[in-house]
Amino acid sequence: xxxxxxxxxxxxxxxxxxxxxxxxxxxxxxxxxxxxxxxxxxxxxxxxxxxxxxxxxxxxxxxxxxxxxxxxxxxxxxxxxxxxxxxxxxxxxxxxxxxxxxxxxxxxxxxxxxxxxxxxxxxxxxxxxxxxxxxxxxxxxxxxxxxxxxxxxxxxxxxxxxxxxxxxxxxxxxxxxxxxxxxxxxxxxxxxxxxxxxxxxxxxxxxxxxxxxxxxxxxxxxxxxxxxxxxxxxxxxxxxxxxxxxxxxxxxxxxxxxxxxxxxxxxxxxxxxxxxxxxxxxxxxxxxxxxxxxxxxxxxxxxxxxxxxxxxxxxxxxxxxxxxxxxxxxxxxxxxxxxxxxxxxxxxxxxxxxxxxxxxxxxxxxxxxxxxxxxxxxxxxxxxxxxxxxxxxxxx
Numbered sequence: 001x002x003x004x005x006x007x008x009x010x011x012x013x014x015x016x017x018x019x020x021x022x023x024x025x026x027x028x029x030x031x032x033x034x035x036x037x038x039x040x041x042x043x044x045x046x047x048x049x050x051x052x053x054x055x056x057x058x059x060x061x062x063x064x065x066x067x068x069x070x071x072x073x074x075x076x077x078x079x080x081x082x083x084x085x086x087x088x089x090x091x092x093x094x095x096x097x098x099x100x101x102x103x104x105x106x107x108x109x110x111x112x113x114x115x116x117x118x119x120x121x122x123x124x125x126x127x128x129x130x131x132x133x134x135x136x137x138x139x140x141x142x143x144x145x146x147x148x149x150x151x152x153x154x155x156x157x158x159x160x161x162x163x164x165x166x167x168x169x170x171x172x173x174x175x176x177x178x179x180x181x182x183x184x185x186x187x188x189x190x191x192x193x194x195x196x197x198x199x200x201x202x203x204x205x206x207x208x209x210x211x212x213x214x215x216x217x218x219x220x221x222x223x224x225x226x227x228x229x230x231x232x233x234x235x236x237x238x239x240x241x242x243x244x245x246x247x248x249x250x251x252x253x254x255x256x257x258x259x260x261x262x263x264x265x266x267x268x269x270x271x272x273x274x275x276x277x278x279x280x281x282x283x284x285x286x287x288x289x290x291x292x293x294x295x296x297x298x299x300x301x302x303x304x305x306x307x308x309x310x311x312x313x314x315x316x317x318x319x320x321x322x323x324x325x326x327x328x329x330x331x332x333x334x335x336x337x338x339x340x341x342x343x344x345x346x347x348x349x350x351x352x353x354x355x356x357x358x359x360x361x362x363x364x365x366x367x368x369x370x371x372x373x374x375x376x377x378x379x380x381x382x383x384x385x386x387x388x389x390x391x392x393x394x395x396x
Contacts, residue, residue: 036109036132037132037133038108038111038132038133038134038304039133040133040137042111042304043133043134043135043136043304043305044136044304044305044309045113045304045305045306045307046307047307047308047309047310048307048308049308049309049310049311050310052307052308053084053085053086053087053311054086054087054088054089054308054311055086055087055088055089055117055118055308055311055312055315056088056089056091056115056116056117056118056308057088057089057090057091057116057117057118057119057312057315058091058093058094058100058116058118058119058120059090059091059092059094059119059120059169060092060094060095060120060298061092061095062092062332063092063120063169063170063298063332064076064077064090064328064331064332065327065328065330065331065332066331074090075327076318076319076324076327076328077090079318079324080314080315080318083318084311084314084318086311086314086315088315094119094120094121097121097122097124097125098125100119100121101121101125101128104116104119104303105134108129108132108134108303108304111304111305112305113305113306113307114303114304114305114306116303116306117302117303117306117307117308117309117311117312118300118301118302118306118312118315118316119300119301119303120169120298120299120300120301121298121299121301122209122296122297122298122299123157123159123166123168123296123297123298123299123374124209124296124377124378126159126160126165126166126299126301127157127159127160127377128380129165129301129303130159130160130165130166131159131380133304134303134304135165135166135301135302135303135304136165136302136303136304136306136309137164137165138164138165138167138302138313138316139310139313142310142313142314142317143167143313143316143317143320144317145317145318145320145321146163146167146316146317146320148320149320149321149322149325149338149339149340150163150167150168150320150337150338151168151171151336151337151338151339153295153369153372153374154168154171154295154297154337154374157297157374157377158224158374158376158377159377165301166299166300166301167299167300167316167320168297168298168299168300168337169297169298169299169300169319169337170272170297170298170328170329170332170334170335170336170337171295171296171297171298171334171335171336171337172270172271172272172295172296172297172334172335173270173271173286173288173293173294173295173296173335173361173364173372174205174210174211174213174214174268174269174270174271174293174294174296175214175268175269175271175286175287175288175289175293176190176193176214176266176267176268176269176286176287176289177255177259177266177267177268177269177273177274177277177284177285177286177287178259178265178266178267178284178285178287179259179262179265179266179281179283179284179285180283180284180285181283182262182265182283183197183198183265183266184197185197186285187266187285187287187289188287188289188290189218189289189290189291190214190215190217190218190289190291191218193218193266194241194246198246198265198266199244199245199246200245200246200248201248201263201264201265201266202246202247202248202264202265202266202267203247203248203249203250203251203255203258203264203267203268204238204247204250204251204267204268205250205251205252205255205268206250206251206252206394206396207252208378208386208387208390208391209378210268211250211268211390212231212234212375212378212386212390213294213373213375214268214289214293214294215234215237215238216230216231216234217289217291217292217293217294217373218289218291219233219234219237220291221234222373223292223294223373223374223375223376224373224374224375224376225376226375226376228382231386232389235389235390235393238393239393242393248263248264250394250395251267253270253273255267255268255269256273256277259277259284260277260280260281260284269286271286271334271335271361272332272333272334272335272361274286274361275333275359275361275362276333286361288364288368288371288372289371290371291371292371292372292373293371293372293373294372294373294374294375295335295372295373295374296374296375297337300316320337320338322338322340322341322343322344323341323344325337325338325340325341325344326338326341326342326344326345329341329345329356329362330345330353330356333356333361333362334362335361335362335363335364336362336363339363341363342357342363343357345357346358
């Protein structure tokens with residue numbers, strides 16, 4: 001679907017509530033609850049894929065292409081079913097990372113099936129699943145397209161070196177959005193958010209995992225190897241800005257309406273949202289600051305004891321065919337994890353699709369790619385302390 005026809009989507013990168021569900025699991029072993037970690041030898045079940053041609057795929061709402069004339073049809077998924085004979089039960093049940101964690105963690109912790117063969121959650125939450133041993137390693141022999149076409153920038157995050165357990169579904173950038181006409185100047189650095197002409201007209205994201213990386217980059221920190229002191233120095237800065245009423249408020253995806261209405265002039269924002277905002281208001285700009293911005297992903301995983309693992313692996317690889325990735329990217333408008341899809345869109349006879357191929361927020365250009373980085377994950381040990389301090393600043 002061309003960018004100007006795609007609906008607004010709910011936030012994908014939501015706050016891990018309070019002190020963090022994964023951190024809380026660390027104390028369960030001494031309370032009569034089984035230890036959360038699952039050893040590699042205990043993760044697989046009998047795979048029924050060869051004799052049972054189906055799978056269950058859980059995803060977020062509005063995160064797959066649909067047919068304009070029949071919303072129950074999903075062309076890329078229908079094509080997979082037709083080509084392989086595998087029936088896919090697709091559910092849009094993931095509305096919040098923490099909520100979904102709470103829904104399936106009892107089964108995974110107690111070595112029980114979840115009833116799902118494939119799930120999509122944000123990478124910061126994927127890191128906890130990988131650390132707890134709750135997902136299975138994928139067989140790359142069944143995934144030649146993943147091996148060939150996965151974006152090099154996304155191939156080896158700290159929590160899953162080589163992407164053995166996770167494969168990006170879609171990616172995105174946390175950067176700065178602003179209204180150039182109303183502000184009357186450009187923004188090129190994070191520090192420019194703190195200028196006097198933006199006092200009371202700036203919002204930041206409320207979620208710790210969503211906000212911290214870009215703010216650290218504004219302080220010149222390499223987010224692939226940040227330290228405790230970097231985090232607390234960033235918090236000191238934000239506390240002063242809150243106390244001085246420079247920051248208007250902290251938001252989820254409601255920054256969209258604030259920026260569109262002109263209530264704020266600049267904000268932390270997600271690249272996929274701004275593509276849609278720009279379609280309605282060309283004065284809205286998205287910036288990857290000179291200091292850099294965070295590249296993130298929501299990724300596919302196969303949970304423990306899934307009964308259709310091979311079928312799920314085939315579906316993952318289907319979406320890494322460049323022509324399939326292009327069709328999906330044209331609808332969801334996030335950063336495409338398959339750079340080769342750009343040539344597919346660029347060769348289209350549809351002018352809107354050709355324009356999407358030239359959109360750097362879907363296919364980042366060389367200059368932008370050089371400023372993108374994947375943040376080191378917040379460990380379970382760090383999360384309790386960091387979430388407590390951040391939530392006190394945000395007011396959660």
